[in-house]
Amino acid sequence: MSVTAVAADQSVCAPLPVLGRDVTVPLVTGGEVTYAALDYAASAPALQRVWDDVAAYAPYYGSVHRGAGYLSQLSTDLFENSRAAVAEFLDCREADQVVFTRSTTDSLNLLAAALPAGCQVFVFETEHHASLLPWGNARVTYLDAPRTPGEAVTTLERALADRDPYGPALVCVTGASNVTGELWPVRELAAAAHAHGARIVLDAAQLAPHHPVSVKDLDVDWVAFSGHKLYAPFGSGVLAGRADWLREAEPYLAGGGASRKVARRADGGVDVEWHTTAARHEAGSPNVIGVYAIASACKALAEAGFDDLVAREQHLVAKVREGLAGVPEVKVLSLFGDEAPRVGVISFVVRGWNSSHFAAALSAEYGIGVRDGLFCAHPLVRTLLGGDPQDVGECGAPDGGTTSLNAIRVSFGAGTPDEHVDRFVRAVKELVRDGARWKYRTEDGRCVPDRG
Numbered sequence: 001m002s003v004t005a006v007a008a009d010q011s012v013c014a015p016l017p018v019l020g021r022d023v024t025v026p027l028v029t030g031g032e033v034t035y036a037a038l039d040y041a042a043s044a045p046a047l048q049r050v051w052d053d054v055a056a057y058a059p060y061y062g063s064v065h066r067g068a069g070y071l072s073q074l075s076t077d078l079f080e081n082s083r084a085a086v087a088e089f090l091d092c093r094e095a096d097q098v099v100f101t102r103s104t105t106d107s108l109n110l111l112a113a114a115l116p117a118g119c120q121v122f123v124f125e126t127e128h129h130a131s132l133l134p135w136g137n138a139r140v141t142y143l144d145a146p147r148t149p150g151e152a153v154t155t156l157e158r159a160l161a162d163r164d165p166y167g168p169a170l171v172c173v174t175g176a177s178n179v180t181g182e183l184w185p186v187r188e189l190a191a192a193a194h195a196h197g198a199r200i201v202l203d204a205a206q207l208a209p210h211h212p213v214s215v216k217d218l219d220v221d222w223v224a225f226s227g228h229k230l231y232a233p234f235g236s237g238v239l240a241g242r243a244d245w246l247r248e249a250e251p252y253l254a255g256g257g258a259s260r261k262v263a264r265r266a267d268g269g270v271d272v273e274w275h276t277t278a279a280r281h282e283a284g285s286p287n288v289i290g291v292y293a294i295a296s297a298c299k300a301l302a303e304a305g306f307d308d309l310v311a312r313e314q315h316l317v318a319k320v321r322e323g324l325a326g327v328p329e330v331k332v333l334s335l336f337g338d339e340a341p342r343v344g345v346i347s348f349v350v351r352g353w354n355s356s357h358f359a360a361a362l363s364a365e366y367g368i369g370v371r372d373g374l375f376c377a378h379p380l381v382r383t384l385l386g387g388d389p390q391d392v393g394e395c396g397a398p399d400g401g402t403t404s405l406n407a408i409r410v411s412f413g414a415g416t417p418d419e420h421v422d423r424f425v426r427a428v429k430e431l432v433r434d435g436a437r438w439k440y441r442t443e444d445g446r447c448v449p450d451r452g
Helices: 003-009 048-060 070-089 104-113 149-161 185-197 246-248 287-304 306-325 355-366 378-385 418-432
Strands: 024-026 033-036 097-101 120-124 139-143 168-175 198-202 222-226 235-240 260-265 270-274 331-332 345-350 371-373 407-411 440-443 448-450
Touching: 003 418, 048 070, 048 287, 070 097, 070 235, 070 287, 097 104, 097 287, 104 198, 104 222, 104 235, 104 246, 149 168, 149 185, 168 185, 185 198, 185 355, 198 355, 235 270, 287 306, 306 331, 306 345, 306 418, 345 355, 345 378, 345 418, 355 371, 355 407, 355 418, 378 407
Parallel strands: 120 139, 120 168, 168 198, 198 222
Antiparallel strands: 024 033, 097 235, 222 235, 260 270, 331 345, 345 407, 371 407, 440 448
């Protein structure tokens, strides 16, 4: 569908209200402009609805699972109801557990700590570091970047069929790339994993804010995501899925809340009986406000309707891609090609520009916040840019140079107004045509305006 056709479609919903939508920022060229937050893939702005819900609860904050007082009981109910709301949002199976963590990274490290002895892990080199790096205590097979969804499935099938010895195995895969925004064939990869006796965990950090995620429909064993990408602040995350490996593993953290019973032995030692529920891996006082914020965001997105949210986002994706396609110097990064479905995450490079310089100019001269670098996905960006796999890359702006192994990422979502992407496209065209209006220098590896 063309941009014009989408724009004319009255079913495209308005952006959801988010915090910071009216914030103004100074420009180096003088004056101020409303900030265009186009770095949703790193941290999305909090929904106003989430902030209001948290503010309404804050005076009633109390300890969870620890107190007999009214506020403690109220907070405990809110905490556990939030767990149920997340399970509903993810369409979990009845026996699944929802464990609250700090982030996607924390969730996947928790699962890595719960792997049974001898477990083999299979992960594509295209993963975010949160999915690529936690498996140090397991035997890990890193799979080359596929160039089609079908190739991803056949690559995984071949690797699983060839594993030796045959035993417990886990596949870790993203739902949507944090670099290209492309959707991965999760359902097909899950079927391939299960056909070869393996389990699969879905990194939904970039998928859950943009698309409905159904554990049942995708048939994944676990799903992990972060609140700060789902329009919820306060440093919280989720690991949801099968209970057995989590129940049989040592607690992720040892301490209060994870323990059901602790007693001294006659020999002076301590015997501990650990919980078998999600509490087993939630030791310490939990981030109640963060958990409630996630639940509020889940409810807000579900009530807004993902069909409408997806339609609006695809309207914005079409605008950005059409605008960038009109600039010959711009190369959009992609694994699966132009026709691949994707969320609102697009990375690109500009011929003749260092990416850090370009991103700095977008911010300083236009009030547009994007991201530059390797996006915590170094192997993937190297592959897409044709770099040497052993090259450490360059995340900042080299002194006096115009090239480096990095890229620019623009990302958006449910709170993004049309004006922000229109301004972004216009700014890209102007910078490529006219150059930057200001001088820049490198400071601590970052390209910043030279203020003399």
